[in-house]
Amino acid sequence: MSARNKILADLRSSLLGTTPIADPFDSSLVDEPWRYSIAERVTRLKELMTAVHSEVLLTNNSEWPELLSDLLAARQVNKLLIAPATAHGKAFSAYSQATQKPLQLLAYDRPIEEWKRELFDDVPASFTGTLAGIAATGTLVVQPSPDEPRLMSLVPPLHIALLNASQIYDNLYQAQQHWPKPMPSNLLLISGPSKTADIEQVLAYGAHGPKDLIVLIVEDA
Amino acid sequence: MSNQFYNAAPQETRVAPPRKPARTYPANKPAQVYLFGTCVVDLFFPEAGMDAIYLLEREGIAVDFPQGQSCCGQPAYTSGYTDQAREVARSQLKLFANDWPVVVTSGSCAGMFREHYPDLFKDEPEMLAQVQNLAARTYELAEFLLHVCKVQLADHGAPLQVALHTSCSARREMNTHLHARALLGQLAQVERVEHDHESECCGFGGTFSVRMPDISGAMVADKTQSLLASGAQQVVSADCGCLLNINGAFEKQNNPLLGQHLASFLWQRTHVEQEPSL
């Protein structure tokens, strides 16, 4: 008998004559303790993400490109990986072009195999959108896509994410109700830059992923 | 604990029992109670059992001490000798036939009655009913004094700092730490001082202390050290298993600090007449 059939047969024989326990899920227990007013959602997300070493800035639809540009200039970042086909990618390229900033915009426009070395060694920052935010835990929901592949939010040392205030949900349960169906090949919850406490429980940021995470919250979107 | 699953069908997947509501207590003091002294008190701390009797009698309660009592069965039960524990439990059950409260001078033994006897007799429906009846009227001494007798203690002793150690099963099954703290809090001249890792096990664990003497020894060494470091002049506990462990270690270390059963401590602090001679 194959391992599969043996395992399933063993489990089945152990359950002989029993009835499965009905679905015990109770949304009130994961939803009700974590409800906020609209204004609280933004402040809570900001507070929690800031507490784990993220920089969270409030901005609006017309000003965020300038804010982003200033942030990069202040950090002397001269290259930024963007997704030119997305609305926010387009908006930022347009702004960049119009203002003639000395910033090189890169696109993730070919399979990783073709530019792995460059991505690993020569891309200091990336800029992506987000699917949603979660107030209860201070979390971004990020859905990698052909425009914004998985490694965009992982390999560059600085990740900047754009989040619409209207897409911040109270809690994970609420956010889940708005996730794509079927589930995309990869879906991520990101709650700060990468970190570790594996040595003596001393917190160190920039373990394997980004060392810094900046979140721009667009309040009027 | 497993006992709470006794009604599950043989192979039905088990779900944890719901949280127990807070225990409700009778509105009035009973006229008569049983005392279950426990085997450790019987042999090593009989004065604690006597002081428990004095405290109860002072509340106007008549105490019955069934002479057939021995041990609650815990040592065999926790060692995996379930059948032997069950037979001892059976012999004890017979002794508490009247519907009087059973007051126990140890939280873990009270917990054995209340929490584990139902597990032992899960396959004997008739016994189970008897066991559940016993469980419902079993009280740890501190709990009984506080919530059933509603004692008001007048302290006659000198100012004293005490550290309280509560046995783990007493804490988790009977809330004895809260009851003992409340009673000590009634003593005007007694200050209860916390000790480091107060809620941590002293390392006794019944046969654990002899099966794993190295680990148990490290635990009791830490416990005695933190009791000493607390600055307390006196150690009090409502469980004599722990006291056997802690006092034995103190003695081995040639340390003058010794633990006393809560019953003896309360009686000595609040009793005005001449000490009854033992």
Added chain:
Amino acid sequence: MNSQRIHAVDITSRNLKANARLSLKDQQLRHNMRSAMDSLISKRIISMPDEDERENLRELGNKVRASALSQLPDLLERLEANLTQQGIQVHWASTTAEANEIVLKIAQARNAKQVIKGKSMVSEEMAMNEYLTEHGIEALESDMGEYIIQLDNEKPTHIIMPAIHKNAEQVGRLFEHRLAIPYTDDVDSLIQSARSILREKFFHADIGISGVNFAVAETGTLLLVENEGNGRMSTTVPPVHIAVTGIEKVVANLQDTVPLLSLLTRSALGQGITTYVNMISAPRQPGELDGPEEVHLVLLDNGRSQAFADSELRQTLNCIRCGACMNHCPVYTRIGGQAYGTVYPGPIGKIISPHLLGLENTPDHPSASSLCGACGEVCPVKIPIPALLRRLREENVKPPQQPGQVMDGQGSRYSSKERLLWKGWQYFNSLPWLYKTGTFMATRFGGLTPKNLGPWTQNHSAPKPATRSLHELAKQHLEKKS
């Protein structure tokens, strides 16, 4: 000096008692463990301040896991069907040997030479690193803690924080010794050194290995929880991703992960959520520019179906591997994880290892507990760990090889002498005349107690019975009154 430190515990030994004796003497270990566990304990409770919220969620967590187990074979089939349809290849292994062969075959088909690993306790069960190394494939751990202990040739001391028994100085010496990095005990620089070394390893790896925290049957999703990003790297950068997990890790629906995730991260680390929650439902799709071309899931039994067969022991499989039971365990805190000599240490290790290895290989594990109950009190899915320890003790002292045996190695601590002693104890305590005679003798001749009572007098003075038993005193008093 510390790089020369001889490890107190011989990690190849499963003799818990002997290991414990050695590790108890290691003052550095005792200190490191105590301070780390204290900190984890306080972080947990700070993150769960509301008792009702916490307790209600634990109850829900318990029910969600129990419900999943009550339909485990169906859920596994559903998971397999959904994953397969989404392009993830599912493999089944009854034993760790089978699981290793599956991994090796995948590796050989890709002509893989280097494997990079995210944290996976199941791969530790399999001793996958050793197996792959024997077959000429480099297997490197990338979780910072796992990396550190792999460098030092050790085994994880904790399921969440594998190197928690070491302090920064010890890690600094290790890096100096093994990686020729100038000594520092600055944690940031140590982490940055490891980061740059491991980035290159991610870059070149042919295969990434990971564990799974929850496998969702409904959507065919593997959910992975982590803070470092090494899990995401391992599952995204290499062209092949192999996830290995136990058959019990499946849950019915995506929403079930909401309470479990909250329980897991708060119980483990006192975090409301980890930095990353990585949900994988398919390999790289047409048009996608990264992600593994192949994703495999290996489902491992390795003794779990034995625990599953008994409804009481089945509760062991509720476990979501948060480590809270070990953080709160007074025994674990003192002896450290390596002394258990098993992949899973601490209270959960003591109830799961006998199923993975047989009681004959873990004879002391069920006994190495004072049954204080701290573990059961904090378990986020309400596994009655003390009750299960007690149950294993019962199995451990039963006569071996009786019909109806529920566990491999039943009766590994069976002793007819001991059984006779307990039988004597039973008569002593059930026959009042015998009990009274015995206590009478003890009170009258207690002075004759020998000074040396074996293990008891190792830590205590010999106990001295009182001169009169409570039976006698109470009888006297009550007769006088009436």
